[in-house]
Amino acid sequence: MNSVIRLIAALAAVAVTAGAAQTLSRSPLRDRWSPQEVATLSSMRLKEAGPRPADPSNAYEQRTDAAALGRALFNDTRLSSNGQVACASCHSADQQFQDGKPFGQGIGTGKRRTMPLMGAAHSPFLFWDGRKDSAWSQALGPFEDGAEHGANRVRLVKLVQAHYRDSYQAVFGALPQLGQLPDDASPGGTPAEQAAWASMSGESRDAVNRIFANMGKSIAAFERGIAYGESRFDRYAQATLAGDGQGQDVLSPQEVRGLRLFLGNGQCVTCHNGPLLTDHAFHNTGIPPIDRTQPDRGRADGLRKLLQDEFNCLGRYSDARPEQCGELQFLATDDPGQVAAFRTPSLRNVAQRPPYMHAGQFTSLEQVVGHYAKSPPAVLGHSELAQPGEKHADRQAIRLSASDVQDLAAFLGTLTGPVVQAR
């Protein structure tokens, strides 16, 4: 065994030396990594995310006047049924653009954990169940959700007419003539609102939808300026790539042990990969539902809602050509693995925003890691995690000791950086 260890160490040393020789070596590396691990560390650096990709379904998202309008709408509590709820109520700038609560709290109490806004531009699907495929379409959902803003699109559009006429028209052109409209109407609201919506002409409904969609497009333009900044982990990865041993001191030995587990036995990096530490996909990992008798179906229901959404990439309010809606055109709709699957969240700044999981099931990172160490079977659907003791041809169970859990949680703390906001 000793000879095997020596051989591995020798291989690693050769590899690291070869890698370091390509760059200016400032001091001997404190921590050594295999070439494969160095490649993984490199891919996890924030700068690998590159510039935020453009959203072809929103022709206004890069306009500063749209972002200014979006910022005002984002913070406006008038856009709610009780005049007290704005987007910012749950997505608070001083709380990582989330709320720190297990369930979103608006007019009522939501069913899921509020997600932060950073990184949204990089994700093809939004919300825990991915029922939205753009930031602008996502922004529309909470306005009409009874537990969030509790508003309806006709009332919202009238508020835009009353308070934002000039700034709206400067971005989107003249507000269409809406004629006589009911006070409250929406295709998805109360029975009375739905009836009022049905009584409107098709032309009126289309004009209201257009203005409503443009509210979302301006909010998305504002949100585009909100991003993650670099963390201690990014500096460590950069130092490791540069062969800078002193630079590696930015992480403690315990944090480095946690990083090794993140890439190795913990198997965390299989889903929490890339510069945002997420694969942007949906997985069932056996997270315990809040109500075992009515478990959340997650992505399985989100898919249905996404396909029916008039504000999706292929809808008439999207600015994209159909061929630019690849994620929707090639949507995996019949994968049984989507039942009770949820979107992999980014781990950037994760230590700053307990509680964790889609319904705030865990209050600490140790509990989160402990869940994966146990890998319990799913209450609904099937967990992708191999069960402890299970003999499986290809999958291996996650095995972590109590101290491993501590080390992993310590590493997760190194992913914290500033929230960068465009002015």
Added chain:
Amino acid sequence: MTPIALRFPAAFATAFALLGLAGCGTPPKDLDVSLDKPSAAGVYRVALVPPAPAPAINQLHSWKVKLAAADGTPVHGARFAVDGGMPQHGHGLPTQPRVTRELADGTYQLDGMKFSMTGWWEVKLAIEGPQGADKVTFNTVVDHPPVRP
């Protein structure tokens, strides 16, 4: 976005497999990564042609499928069902790719491919053609791009 490399699990995987250290993220050492092979029952000869340059992780992209009879004659007018996933992680493909058109006799366009992580992916084709139905499973290993400082 960062381009990925589709590679043969060569020296690195082999070295670790020889040391008995094939871990969760390491493809099996005897993995058949040939992208040109007979279908399961030998009805067809099927080749997958990956895109060049390699796409980024999570980037939608297209492959080509070349379908021939066992004697090598291109097969026109076949239909395909596409499936796949990661055997080591217990999940399927993140998208539902489709063969969208026949580009030339026996050469088909496979659109909507996406890999959400590095590692061993299976791409399975169920083929319905003039010679009958058959299926084939390809293995491909998605790797990180070369490290850029």
